[in-house]
Amino acid sequence: MVKKIAILGGGESGIGTAILALKKGYEVFLSDKGKIKPKYKEVLKNIEIDWEEEQHTEEKIFQADVVMKSPGIPDKAPLVVKLKEKQIPVVSEIEFASWFTKTPIIGITGSNGKTTVTNLIQHVLKEGGINSEMGGNVGNSFAKMVAEGSTDWYVLELSSFQLDGIEKFKPEIAILTNITPDHLDRYEYKLENYVASKFRITENQTEEDYFIYDADDEIIAKKLKQTPIKAQKLPFSLEKKLENGAYIENENIVVKINNTKFTMPTKDLALEGKHNTKNAMAAATVAQLLRIRKQTIRESMANFQGVEHRLEKVLKINNVLYINDSKATNVNATYYALESMETDTVWIVGGVDKGNVYNELLPLVNEKVKAIICLGLDNDKIVNAFGNIVDNMVETASMKDAVQIAYRLADKGDTVLLSPACASFDLFENYEDRGRQFKEAVRNL
Missing domain, CATH: 3.90.190.20 (Mur ligase, C-terminal domain)
Incomplete structure (x- = not known):
């Protein structure tokens, strides 16, 4: 029997999901309550699926076996509430795409710095000769990359909204840059709801996976005390020396992972500011895990161009x-x-x-x-x-x-x-x- 998927939202994640679902033999219906941008309409016309804009035809949507909702649509939206009442599974594009790939994933989330860290990791991997593709909350949708893809690693920036819709999604390496109050309007103005959302990045990880995080962040530290995490922890800190992880010693970044050690002078980093030192620590930790040559890591960190619209x-x-x-x-x-x-x-x-x-x-x-x-x-x-x-x-x-x-x-x-x-x-x-x-x-x- 052909499975049916309804896709809510005709933006990057919606179109990516449509392409992947079609490829995997689903009957696809895409519905956007607003107007769909011309560039996405072009794609829809080319792939020949059933779609609509400026309305949601509920009887069609309720026929779906699974619904993918774009991250911008809140869980409280009346249509989403009805779907849940009817027990029709509602997932994020990140979750849906993960069903169709076994390629390992580096997932990056956090209130700030996630775009810089995502770009920096992609830059270091490319310089290190590792075949990787970057997307998620930045650039291409994960689903589109899975539909088209053959790569050795995915580097995904993940927003809390994207993580809200996961069930089994699991990155092999998860990074949490920091947590500060943000988007609280979507989380009933409760910080703990937002924190729980960010921590979903590690909830399906196993003992073989890695969780890289800011050890100086009080909100993260508090949550770690309350939440058992299976993954191997690799913290980074500007304030304390760590047994395992990244820290500062004599104005050098030091990354120690199970008896391997990487060092780099902070003055050589392309990006300025304390927060960027932390971003570099997170990226260097990933590079160490993937055994990229130390000299390559140093050169990549020194020649990185930064991200548009970020300082x-x-x-x-x-x-x-x-x-x-x-x-x-x-x-x-x-x-x-x-x-x-x-x-x-x-x-x-x-x-x-x-x-x-x-x-x-x-x-x-x-x-x-x-x-x-x-x-x-x-x-x-x-x-x-x-x-x-x-x-x-x-x-x-x-x-x-x-x-x-x-x-x-x-x-x-x-x-x-x-x-x-x-x-x-x-x-x-x-x-x-x-x-x-x-x-x-x-x-x-």
């Missing part, structure tokens, strides 16, 4: 440096950005607030920020948090205006930093769109 240096104009950190969609990411500023800073901030608390930024803003430009439709929270600290505060609702105001407020030697600490959906399509508009506005100055 990306755009241009210097009149000796003012413009930095695009549009990917900073939560307070903690912005904390890292402000911490790495070494000059007076004009800070562009704002967007859709996900339950932000700005207190932890106050000392940094006090020390480094000379002016704040609010870029959002509702800036009250930012104005209330920082209005008394910064003399210059301007509200604006367009990137062009924000950049032109920043140009007027910045003096020689200053930095203009776009690090919004918020989601982008009030004024932009996504954080990439926001970052590109920033770069364009800077180039047009």
Whole structure:
């Protein structure tokens, strides 16, 4: 009997799932409540499956043996609730794709740093001659890679939303970069729900697998005390020397795994800032596990170009440096950005607030920020948090205006930093769109 799959959402994960399901002999129906982007429509027309947009035809969806829902659709959505009442399994694209591959997986999650770590690992693997493909929450969907693929390793960035929909999915190497309050609007504003979601990356791991994590992160440390983990633990730390794992000694990164030792001077790392030292530790630990030559690891870490929209240096104009950190969609990411500023800073901030608390930024803003430009439709929270600290505060609702105001407020030697600490959906399509508009506005100055 032909199995039926209904796919909710016609974005990257939905299209990838459709391609894989079709290849595996499923009868496929794809349904998107919104409009499907033209590039994805093209694919749908080519693969000849049944699909619809701007509606959900429930009687068709309820005929499915399994439903894949895109990560953006919350579990509380009425249609998802009905599916569960009817006991129709609802899984994520990550889970569905994992049913059809035996290729080992490196899975990376965390509130911040996961895109950088994913790209850095992929870079080191490629330089080390290992055949690997990168995707998941960044780049290609996992399902599409499985449908097309022949590779020796998958390197997957995984969001908490993607991990929410797993049952059997298991990475051979799991990385948890850190946990800070984020997306709490999706988790009933309970931090423990969000933490549990992140820890799902290791729930199916066995004693033969590895779990790499930040040992300095208090939220992770607390959860580890409460949660037995089967995988072999490889922590990384800037604060303490470790028996097994990665730590700092005499300004060198040291990675020790079962009597093998790798060292590299922190000054040679391409990426600056304490958080990037941790990102490098996580990637170096993976490289050590995969037995990549030590010299290759060092060279890869030294020549890595970084990730677009993450502390990306755009241009210097009149000796003012413009930095695009549009990917900073939560307070903690912005904390890292402000911490790495070494000059007076004009800070562009704002967007859709996900339950932000700005207190932890106050000392940094006090020390480094000379002016704040609010870029959002509702800036009250930012104005209330920082209005008394910064003399210059301007509200604006367009990137062009924000950049032109920043140009007027910045003096020689200053930095203009776009690090919004918020989601982008009030004024932009996504954080990439926001970052590109920033770069364009800077180039047009």
